[in-house]
Amino acid sequence: MKRHLFGQVVLWFFALIVLIPLGWTLLNAFKITADLLTPVPKLFFKPTLENMAYVLGRDSVFAALVNSLIICLSAVAIGLALGLPGAYAVARHPNRATKEVQFFVLSLRFLPPVAVAIPLMVIWLNLGIYDTRVGMIISYSLITISITLWLAIPGFLAVPREVEEAARVDGCGPYAVFFRVALPVAGKSLLGALAFSFVLVWNEFLLALMLTTSDAKTLPIVASEMSQLGMNVPWGILNAAVVLLSLPPLLLLGLLSGFLNRAFAQKTR
Amino acid sequence: MRVRNTLPYTFLIPTVLLLMVLAFTPLVYAVSVSFTDRTLFEATSSWVGFDNYAKLLGDRRFINSAWVSLKWEVVTVTATMLLSVGLGVLMFEAASRRSRAVLCLIFLVPVLLPRVCAAFVWKFAFHPLYGIITYPYRAITGNPVDVLSDPNSALLAVAFVDVWQWGFFFAVIVLKLLESLPPQPIEAARLDNAKPWEIHLYITLPMLKAPLVSLALVKAIESLRSFDLIYVMTRGGPGIATETLDMYAFSQGFIESGNISYASSIAVIMLVATILIFTIIWKRVNR
Numbered sequence: 001m002k003r004h005l006f007g008q009v010v011l012w013f014f015a016l017i018v019l020i021p022l023g024w025t026l027l028n029a030f031k032i033t034a035d036l037l038t039p040v041p042k043l044f045f046k047p048t049l050e051n052m053a054y055v056l057g058r059d060s061v062f063a064a065l066v067n068s069l070i071i072c073l074s075a076v077a078i079g080l081a082l083g084l085p086g087a088y089a090v091a092r093h094p095n096r097a098t099k100e101v102q103f104f105v106l107s108l109r110f111l112p113p114v115a116v117a118i119p120l121m122v123i124w125l126n127l128g129i130y131d132t133r134v135g136m137i138i139s140y141s142l143i144t145i146s147i148t149l150w151l152a153i154p155g156f157l158a159v160p161r162e163v164e165e166a167a168r169v170d171g172c173g174p175y176a177v178f179f180r181v182a183l184p185v186a187g188k189s190l191l192g193a194l195a196f197s198f199v200l201v202w203n204e205f206l207l208a209l210m211l212t213t214s215d216a217k218t219l220p221i222v223a224s225e226m227s228q229l230g231m232n233v234p235w236g237i238l239n240a241a242v243v244l245l246s247l248p249p250l251l252l253l254g255l256l257s258g259f260l261n262r263a264f265a266q267k268t269r
Numbered sequence: 270m271r272v273r274n275t276l277p278y279t280f281l282i283p284t285v286l287l288l289m290v291l292a293f294t295p296l297v298y299a300v301s302v303s304f305t306d307r308t309l310f311e312a313t314s315s316w317v318g319f320d321n322y323a324k325l326l327g328d329r330r331f332i333n334s335a336w337v338s339l340k341w342e343v344v345t346v347t348a349t350m351l352l353s354v355g356l357g358v359l360m361f362e363a364a365s366r367r368s369r370a371v372l373c374l375i376f377l378v379p380v381l382l383p384r385v386c387a388a389f390v391w392k393f394a395f396h397p398l399y400g401i402i403t404y405p406y407r408a409i410t411g412n413p414v415d416v417l418s419d420p421n422s423a424l425l426a427v428a429f430v431d432v433w434q435w436g437f438f439f440a441v442i443v444l445k446l447l448e449s450l451p452p453q454p455i456e457a458a459r460l461d462n463a464k465p466w467e468i469h470l471y472i473t474l475p476m477l478k479a480p481l482v483s484l485a486l487v488k489a490i491e492s493l494r495s496f497d498l499i500y501v502m503t504r505g506g507p508g509i510a511t512e513t514l515d516m517y518a519f520s521q522g523f524i525e526s527g528n529i530s531y532a533s534s535i536a537v538i539m540l541v542a543t544i545l546i547f548t549i550i551w552k553r554v555n556r
Contacts, residue, residue, distance in 0.1 A: 006363075008363050011359055011363060014356060015376070017433070018376065018379055018437060021390050021391065021394050021401070022390065024390075024394070024401050025389075025390045025393070028393070036399065039398065039407065041399075041404055082287065085279075085284070086281050089276065089277040089280035090281070092276075098281070104285070106551075107544070107551075108288065108292055109490055110490055110543050110548070111540065111544075112493055112514075112536060112539045113494060113496065114514075114518045114539065115536035115537065116295045118299060118518070118529060118532055118533050119295040119298035119302060119533065122302065122529065123294065123295065141287075141291065142288065142291040142292060145284060145287070146288060149284065174274050174276040175276060202383065203382075203385075205383070205384060205385055205500070206496045206497060206515070206519075210519070210523065220385045220497070223385055223386070223389075224501055235399075239393070242389050245383055245385070246381075250382075252381070253381060256381070257373065257374055260377075260441065260442070260445065261445075264446070
């Protein structure tokens with residue numbers, strides 16, 4: 001059992017490499033600059049809400065938060081409306097054509113973001129939707145539709161065919177089977193897939209950087225700009241912004257880890 | 270005779286058409302812009318043929334960024350795979366069910382963080398005067414150390430953050446893959462007194478060869494999306510030591526000269542190279 005003890009020490013050491021920088025950032029978000037910029041890191045200090053209040057009180061942050069929410073949720077909704085039916089068709093009709101579709105959708109992930117962002121900027125400028133939420137929603141739909149389609153396939157495959165057959169015997173058409181049987185039965189996995197696509201666009205940076213300048217800026221862009229306030233980097237404010245920006249993806253941690261577990265549990269069966 | 274089922278057509282055709290329009294319009298546009306001399310400041314442009322591409326071949330900064338991108342790919346993919354296989358096997362061998370569940374949750378956190386956030390977290394941790402990671406070095410030697418402004422270590426420091434985000438996530442996946450293997454071969458090897466490292470090196474990892482190669486490929490694709498990390502941590506600096514292809518295209522197109530056509534030609538080269546390489550590898554792996 002000595003071997004196991006040693007292995008566990010190593011594992012928890014790596015867990016600390018994950019947790020310490022994050023915990024430290026969380027602490028720093030509540031420090032005044034004098035406590036933050038010390039040669040010897042300070043573990044005990046008088047916490048302040050100043051940084052948080054500053055970040056939350058800024059108009060630019062509030063506007064970016066609204067932008068991020070509208071853009072990401074709309075893109076996820078479009079991904080849901082187009083990606084889920086597509087995934088169901090691929091899962092239930094495995095043939096050459098759907099296999100090619102599956103590969104095409106995956107290959108969209110191969111596209112270097114700059115190769116999409118530069119021309120999109122010019123096209124959106126020509127169409128007059130550069131730096132608008134509509135332009136961002138359309139750009140992000142490419143990501144959400146493809147990732148939702150790809151990740152929802154295993155969820156639909158896990159729906160027992162017998163259940164669908166039973167519904168068909170009861171007189172349901174193929175569309176009714178999809179809406180009344182497949183969607184609810186696969187529900188939990190599909191929710192995980194949607195959560196993944198949300199995290200992906202919430203965290204997205206390069207497209208937002210190139211396709212917005214002021215009106216449609218998203219949170220990651222505004223957070224990255226905070227390092228340029230004034231002469232000195234305002235680390236306290238920056239840490240507070242990092243904490244706030246990271247919260248939504250972390251709130252989905254449980255959902256996403258459940259999605260992973262299910263995906264692999266299915267493979268074993 | 271059953272009625273012909275229209276569902277696959279109505280469910281797939283609109284989606285695929287839309288994806289094609291969304292993906293191919295910009296790509297065709299990128300290629301056509303790369304043959305002109307369009308800039309950010311003027312809407313007019315004229316056809317210049319292969320001029321931009323010819324200029325690239327003689328551009329030392331372009332050659333440098335291609336080299337940096339290649340180094341970045343090799344370092345991050347290799348380090349991520351080593352870390353994830355090592356930790357995955359260790360969890361499989363040493364951790365109980367309960368601690369596996371807790372560790373998996375912890376290890377999922379870094380990959381979920383926005384890359385901008387991960388970049389800031391580590392940028393401050395690496396801070397030469399106040400950083401928590403550089404503190405032990407300061408305390409022992411009394412001198413500051415600035416890993417991000419040293420050309421020799423900057424790329425490695427940024428790569429470290431990338432591996433921090435992806436390696437732990439992949440470790441969770443490696444563990445799940447190991448758990449999905451049939452237990453009989455492992456039991457048999459154990460009865461033959463094989464050591465744990467022998468079991469994994471000669472039995473379990475070869476059994477997982479295909480999924481592990483796929484994982485490495487996924488990481489290689491994701492490594493191409495390193496722009497945010499580099500943008501926040503070094504902006505391609507010091508000098509051009511961490512300037513990858515996308516960073517160079519961005520600075521050509523938006524920061525320095527506003528030369529959209531030149532930036533497009535860099536993007537097109539990246540595009541052709543990645544599509545060719547990854548399509549060939551992916552089709553070969555998943556045959």
